[in-house]
Amino acid sequence: MADKTYTAQQTAIIEAPLPGSLFLSGPAGSGKTTAAIGRLERLLAQVPGHQILVLVPQRSLGLPYQKFLQGHHTFAGSLPSIVTLGGLARRLTGMFWPLVGTPAGFRTPHLPPQFLSLETAQYVMSRVVDPKLEKGYFSAVTIDKNRLYSQIIDNLNKAAVVRFPLTEIAQRLKSDQNLDPAMLPALDQTQECALEFRQYCLEHNLLDYSLQMETFLGQVWPLPLCQDYFHTYFPHLIYDNLEEDVPAAHDLLGAWLPRSQSALLVLDEDGGYRTFLGADPFSAQALADLCQQQIHFSSVEEPIQPVQALNQALTACICHEPSPRSNPDFSPALVLQDYRFYPEMLSAVVARIKETIESGQAAPGEIVVLAPYLSDALKFSLTQLLEEQGIANRTARPSRMYLEEPAVKAVLTFAKLAHPGWELPVSHYELRDALMLALPGLDILRADLIVQTLYSPRAQSEGLKSFDALTNAPMQARISFAFGKKLEVLREWLEAYKNIDALPLDIFISRLFGERLSQKGFGLFADFDAAERIAQLITSVQSFRQFLTTTFGMDAVSTGLEFIRVVESGLLPAAFMSRREPPEDALLIAPAHSFLMENRAVAIQFWLDVGSLGWWERLNQPLTNPYILRREWQPGAAWTYTQNFDANQQHLQRMVAGLLNRCRSQVVVSSVQVNERGSEQRGPLLQAFQTLRKRSFVAREDHYV
Template identity: 35%
Template sequence: MAFVFLSVLEYWPGMSKRYLIGHPGVGKTARLTERLVELIGGGVRPDRILILVPQESHAQRFKAALALAREAALASREGRRAQRARLGQPEIHTFFGLAQQHVSLFFPRIALRAGFADPYREPVWMNVEAAQYLLDRIVAPRIGEFEHLRMPRSRLLIQILDDLNRAATMGFPLEELADRLASAWHGVEPRQQAYRAVQDIALAFRRFCLQHALVDFSLGMELFRAHLLAADFYREYVAARYRHVLADNVEEAAPIIHDFLRLLLETSETAMLAEDTPGGFRVNLGAAPQSAHALRLVCEVTPIPDPRLQPGAPDSPARFGQALMRAINERAAQRALRSSAVEKLYDGEAPTHYWATMVQAVADRIGALVRSGVAAREIAVVAPVVEDVLCFELEERLKRYGVGAHAVRPSRPLHDQPLVRALVTFARLGYPEWAQPVSPSELARALALVISGLDVVRAQLIADAARRACGPGGIVALPSLDEPSLWDRVGQPFHERYAALRGWLTIWAGGHPAQGAPLDLFWYELAAGPMSQPGFVFGEDAEAREGCDKLIASARAFREAFEQADLQSWPTGESIHPPEMSVLGLPPRPEVAERVDAGQAYVIALMQNVLAAEYAPERTPDVPEGSILLAPVYTYLTGNYRSRYQFWLNVNALNWHERFYQPLTHPYVLSREWSPGMRWTDDDEQRASRDLLARLVGGLAFRCGDKIYLAASRLTMAGQEESGMLAQALRGL
């Protein structure tokens, strides 16, 4: 590939700050990567370039372009240009990654002013699991104050963390949180007391973090906003460090990042920013499209035309998406929605009666597409919520066509994932001092998952034999099972694999210093040892290995925060696990010793679903060959997936536009655009719902290449009838 290098001024004559606006798929990211190539080729020092992306997967295209640009520059005859190409690398960061790096860099300078008890102590950055666990301990004594809200404890924790995050990224003090929420609330039930309790808990959590040098997402953003962005020394650092800026998907960033971009626009020589429209899908995670629009005022705005929408262009999902967005916003079904790029999987206006029939219709059409030569990975099935039942039903119905279903569900509780359950089961066997016996059904599921070819029926035979060998106390260690009749029924190869696994666990629990050996080390050695041998899942399944790596990283970060906070010596008199309130729908917590290590605490929290949700993944998982993608709508959009064919499930469902029940937080009221003191009315909710729905369906349609299939059933999976905004807009199709 040959490059023709131009100077920066030749490439962008006149204006040095550009703001690109366009639909997904029109080439904005391509222009950003071309700009990177031109900067390197024009003699700009690579280490003076900053690239910002919403998540790690977006960085791959920039890294590929950088490799080509450096190769071409080094091969150039101009010595100065080649010499500069060797000077370091451009910085490529996610929005949060950059803030975390800069707070860590300047922490000694800002720690005392920020209120840390020991400004010379190295801080530990907490992941969401550690933050939820620590917050849970602060919430426990006050759990009764939320009794009337009737929601799971995990949902309560997530909402309090969300309030902390919004205060930091929007830029208002935590002391204003209760008043902002209370002034907007106009419902029947009183919530002022609950809002005040949330504020008190959030402030207590913040004080705890400052006392123990722990930094969660919210505190990291607060440090970045309050103690870096406003500091003269930081402005000087940014001005000297970043002379050229490239930023993709700025509409998905929080206002605090837009403040940083505004600083960069003031101090840099050149900048190019790109915005997707429709976009702003991360509004529940703090995205603020309106805040991004303010950056246009200091840039030259460059709209990128969409050839799919030009007069004379063939019918396409993009054209349908534009018409559907208009229909939703205008509250009317339009006959202009007719499109050859869209097909209903039901006749006329009436959807299929039963949910299972809808899933079968989707599976049959996918089978027909694959048989016609379409690659399975070019097909995506999206729904507002992807539950276990949908995954199972669709996978089973696709098997007759030889097609798999690759589900991507980042908000799924960790302990609901089969691999995590299996690894937790083996951890309880590897740490007998925890006194957490394993049930036969738990052992059977774990063995069937990690031993290749072992089905659940034969795994249950092994587990039942283990229970008989261990006695009434439960399975606390894998026993030696040498009964010939058992292995005649199960299969001799499985005897060898069981023995290998048992031998490793026995050595760990007995010969290895398990007392004090970290749980993340246990899982690492288990994965690198017997689990990676032939006949075990990690030796054959790369996706399973990645899942295990993620769990190990989570447990390690949890342990570091746990040890930093010295939670093994929690004050006497306060139980590690206070009694649970039955109104929250969770069983009472098991009695444990007052002193507990990080591994045991992590496992207990996992099993009780206190660690109930992950945030959006930094890396978009690849879809395996022979499988279709199955994902929630938000995951598909924020993961920036593209597909030739899309199937939209449950288009008549209300949860295409309705927000999740979040009584203790609010993505719109706790934003910069909302004026404190105003009430959030039903009209406001309707407008916000229509706006978000229009952006969702538009974002899906613009990411589809060939055709969209619409699927619906009159009755939901729960047997209820629904007719939401999307169904109303589609009536004229």
């Protein structure tokens, strides 16, 4: 702490008396988390680390605290617990399970509980929903099955953290007057599936997130033994970004504060980006009244910086308010660029990024490229253009599904090829892409020739034929002996595996990756990003195997077949924390919301296709609505078009303010007349920038707006 310089505001937080509670608020970038880490350092010097609980709404928001502990080499004591509410609930529910299993309604409380991940919860939900789909349920809903499962699960989760009965789900959702009347039966079916899923979990000792939270809030926490344990082991509390957490977390905090020896609550003004997941900034703000001291951080500098001036001016345009008369010049912080076609925009953006880096204006790690959604096409195009210019980059796509990862596609393709008894088809294109990934430098034409010549989908059980046995000499030459040699090594490994007893899928993938694909000369050699994806896949397969063998008595090898079937149907992977630090010198490509959840500032931001409605409206979720399922919703109220419009406007204003609060120098804004789908969009964010452009022109002409 002595080596770091703190502001007077931060010092006041760090040195505040430990017996007491503090409520710290302020805009993003004002130094609140830095002050909280400084206070954590002070706590560690005075109390054992295991007596400190650091609570965050999402695991990624706990990274600054983890980095501090990893870099605090002089500290050798016990470590604080850095957890989410869900992690804490799981820990305490498992600990006090013998006392709560029976009153919570589980059929076999003498057996240990099974905690479900997002993947396993969707799998159980599929067992409930799929038979009903065959009966004609959800006929008016045109979304993928995995999205159907996840929206029903989302309703369950919101009922648990907002604390309303499952029997109110349909009634609440029907309050949306923007729904097509044909959708109303689907809402009743959603509630029916939610109730049946809950009963299934109670009968099999399964705790998804919603049942885990209900059990913890309704049965575990009320136990005096649990409360005594908690306050004995966690007398000191730091709660960061509480505006991104759910009402149930705020209720618990209200119960914790009177018995806590010290507490620091940190709130980001204009936060609440996780509203669609149940975050409630209003109940978070109400906790200020329960704290002994309220402190506000201000990041406003004198004179006001151009990015701050841009934030004020753009917010006024979004909210259709007049600009402040004394608004300072923001022109250095904003570059507006208009293009006709999407590829033209991407090429120009990459050219400007290269110019920015070469001029020394910003390093790659200080640049982010943001879009409302990061599609496969956009990701591929941008990464290709950046790599052509030699610019290191990385992407952040938390919702990306397994089969969209090339390394995962490849190993699962080889798994199907190595297990002919599973009778899972391997298409020409799947094998071609897998070989291109496994054999570095293999172009699409040679890969296509290999598959055409050495593989037949109709005789999949025979696997790949031997390149050495190929009698067509010209074809061997076209494929090349260099690739043929590597192909033989891979083929022989797969054939050797077929001659032994089949292994569980996670062990097969681990061996395939370790013994072949990651070896020198193969495609995943020294590819640490792919290695991380494979490690995540192995962890998921292992968890899925253990779940199926324990819950449904399935044998270990058959769980691999079931896993691939479920993944190919669109299973969403559980969120994983990266095992590696993201490269500091790499440019980030991400959806805007994902960048906000990294909670860090950069020098320059590039906003793509600001005419897209994705900046303004939420994802199409016909079977759920985060605004109707919130705590403040009044029974009998109606969700109108006007309310929906206002909610989208508030979301846009909050997101824009959050992005600009995390920008130090400049925003480069790009719009296109024809988007990547070939249509024209003129969304509210583009309209706000057009208004801003007009106001700036008038201000220059008249020196008055």
